Amino acid sequence: MNQKFENSTDKELWEYVKLNNEDAFMFLYDNRVDDLYRYAQRITQNFDLIEDSIQEVFTRLWENRQKIIITESFKFYVLRTFKRELLLQVKKASKITLLEKTSCSMSIANNSEAVIIEDEISNGKMDLLRRSMEHLSKRQREALHLRYIDSMSYEEVAEIMNIQVPTLYNMIFRAIKILKQDFKKYSFKYKMVMLIYIFDIFFNNFC
Amino acid sequence: MKDHINTVEDFLEDDDFRKWVMDNEPRHLNLFWIRWMEKYPDKVVTLREAKTILENLREETVPLGDDKKQQIRVHIKESLKKTKRRAQQERNLPRDNNISWILKIAVVLLVTLIAGGIYKDLIFKKSDPVSVAHEEWVVRSNAKGQKSKIHLPDGSTVILNADSQLEFNKTGFGLTHRNVVLEGEAFFDVAHDTLRPFKVTSGTLLTTALGTSFNIKAYRSFPTEVYLTTGKVEIRHQLEQSKDEKIFLNPGEEALVNESNHLVKQKGKNIKHFQWKEGVLFFEKIPFSEVVKQLERWYGVDIKVLGQDAKTPLINGEFKQETLKNVLETMKYSLDFSFQIQQEHVTIDFRT
CATH class of the missing domain: 2.60.120.1440 (Jelly Rolls)
Known part of the structure; x- marks a missing residue:
């Protein structure tokens, strides 16, 4: 059943949806929900709200399926609709106060620190670099996310973020510049950690 | 062979490069990028920087777990069914207010007979037929x-x-x-x-x-x-x-x-x-199976029970804003089981 959908374009899939094909609709959900979930975290960290909004958006898409026109990319359409819904929900959430959320202390035992360092170095990245993302503004990160994680075109990103395309170019350009500067700053520290790491291996092997 | 790539920006803009990093380096792309690095050893540092940016960007967000994905999926499917039912309702219930009561009741009965469990929709339409149009x-x-x-x-x-x-x-x-x-x-x-x-x-x-x-x-x-x-x-x-x-x-x-x-x-x-x-979890003479259901609901976990003794007594208990671990610790001694909590998955074992 799903193989039929896999080779279909978004436009064709939506034609199935218009014919009340729930499988086609759920195929679109399966394909897109991961992107929505990650992107949503650029807007809010309230995961319950994110899940509610996903549910709400897909329910509404289904209800309005006859009116919706998918020209090329369903992904773009759903991201844009979803963002609107999420912002609305975030606003509304201030009216609904969450009572105590049952907290359970269910943390997994921490891996030993050595394992983490090893893993990070073998991946060619470190905590220090990860932190450099924090030098970017929320909007900058949202732009990078949409452009590079979701692979949306500049035009689409600009529309979702409600800015002009040149502004977006500028925003991304500046963000990457900041990240590149951080790489330079940290490359010295990075080498130091590498050294300690190599020393550590040496030490462990011979003692 | 993508000779034009020089800067971090060039890498980031390249669809194949992003795909390679994002899909966790699939084999067919791996080969290409390994060869590319061999050809341009001086650009490897830049490549690593671009790769790090992408990875960090993605890792700032948490992926949707399969369980959650399935859970939301089920919710959506339910609401699809609901909209279908609602649509049927609108077709079945005439919007004309002047319709005689007998006819109305007949329609209500008919719908009830046809669609068994849709009471709740009926009440809304019955008491307020005008609002059918805009809901x-x-x-x-x-x-x-x-x-x-x-x-x-x-x-x-x-x-x-x-x-x-x-x-x-x-x-x-x-x-x-x-x-x-x-x-x-x-x-x-x-x-x-x-x-x-x-x-x-x-x-x-x-x-x-x-x-x-x-x-x-x-x-x-x-x-x-x-x-x-x-x-x-x-x-x-x-x-x-x-x-x-x-x-x-x-x-x-x-x-x-x-x-x-x-x-x-x-x-x-x-x-x-x-x-x-007020956060009080209260059990009064209920079987263990029911306790399990309540705990699952209360703490949002899945509980697997291994080797449960059919003779397990009825359970009383009161816990005020306690963690799942403490609740299970307390019951462990009187009921004689061991347990393990791994994030949302809990195993209770009576066999030991």
């Missing part, structure tokens, strides 16, 4: 492990328990109607308004109040229970062919549908049962 349904649902407080437009408040859902038509709420639909458990504190009765549909029960507070427990596969704290409520057990049963409750009393599908009134249970909203 805006609000759905509030809590996952397992989550409780919330909902303020309704009429000033009433609802505390919604875990694994529960409240639904109402926002159009005209508090003006032309005060109807809500409940699945699961909730405590209602109803704002006083004698002109517009507050109606809760839960399963086959319809609870009508003017200004009171009461608790309704209506989880699927359990009999619905209504417990009254203050004021007075009318409860109607909606049966087919207008054999409705009706009773009034006084504070401290509760109503439920018994095994033979009749509405009965009894003295209310221990008040502690209704302190879930």
Whole structure:
């Protein structure tokens, strides 16, 4: 059943949806929900709200399926609709106060620190670099996310973020510049950690 | 062979490069990029920087787990069904107000017979046929492990328990109607308004109040229970062919549908049962299997029970804002089991 959908374009899939094909609709959900979930975290960290909004958006898409026109990319359409819904929900959430959320202390035992360092170095990245993302503004990160994680075109990103395309170019350009500067700053520290790491291996092997 | 790539930006803009990093370096692309690095060893540092940016960017966000994905999927499928039912309703129920009552009842009966369990839609349409045209349904649902407080437009408040859902038509709420639909458990504190009765549909029960507070427990596969704290409520057990049963409750009393599908009134249970909203988890002479279900709902976990002894006694217990670990620690000694908590998955083992 799903193989039929896999080779279909978004436009064709939506034609199935218009014919009340729930499988086609759920195929679109399966394909897109991961992107929505990650992107949503650029807007809010309230995961319950994110899940509610996903549910709400897909329910509404289904209800309005006859009116919706998918020209090329369903992904773009759903991201844009979803963002609107999420912002609305975030606003509304201030009216609904969450009572105590049952907290359970269910943390997994921490891996030993050595394992983490090893893993990070073998991946060619470190905590220090990860932190450099924090030098970017929320909007900058949202732009990078949409452009590079979701692979949306500049035009689409600009529309979702409600800015002009040149502004977006500028925003991304500046963000990457900041990240590149951080790489330079940290490359010295990075080498130091590498050294300690190599020393550590040496030490462990011979003692 | 992508000779034009020189800067971090060039890498980031390259679709194949992003794909290679994002899909965790699939083999067919791996080969290409390994060869590329061999050809341009001086650009490897830049490549690593671009790769790090992408990875960090992605790792700032948490992926949607398969369980959650499935859970939301189920919710969506349910609401698809619901919209379908609603659409059928609109077709079946004539919007003409002048239609005679007999005909109306006949239509109601017909729909009831055809579509068995769609009581809740009927009540809305019956009491307020005008609003059929423009409806805006609000759905509030809590996952397992989550409780919330909902303020309704009429000033009433609802505390919604875990694994529960409240639904109402926002159009005209508090003006032309005060109807809500409940699945699961909730405590209602109803704002006083004698002109517009507050109606809760839960399963086959319809609870009508003017200004009171009461608790309704209506989880699927359990009999619905209504417990009254203050004021007075009318409860109607909606049966087919207008054999409705009706009773009034006084504070401290509760109503439920018994095994033979009749509405009965009894003295209310221990008040502690209704302190879930203050974070009190309370068990009174219930079998272990039921305790497991409640814990799953309360803490939002999956519990697997291994080798349970059929003779496990009925369980009493009271836990005020305790962690799951503490609750299980406490029961462990009296019931003699071992347990393991791994994030949302809990295993209880009686075999040791």
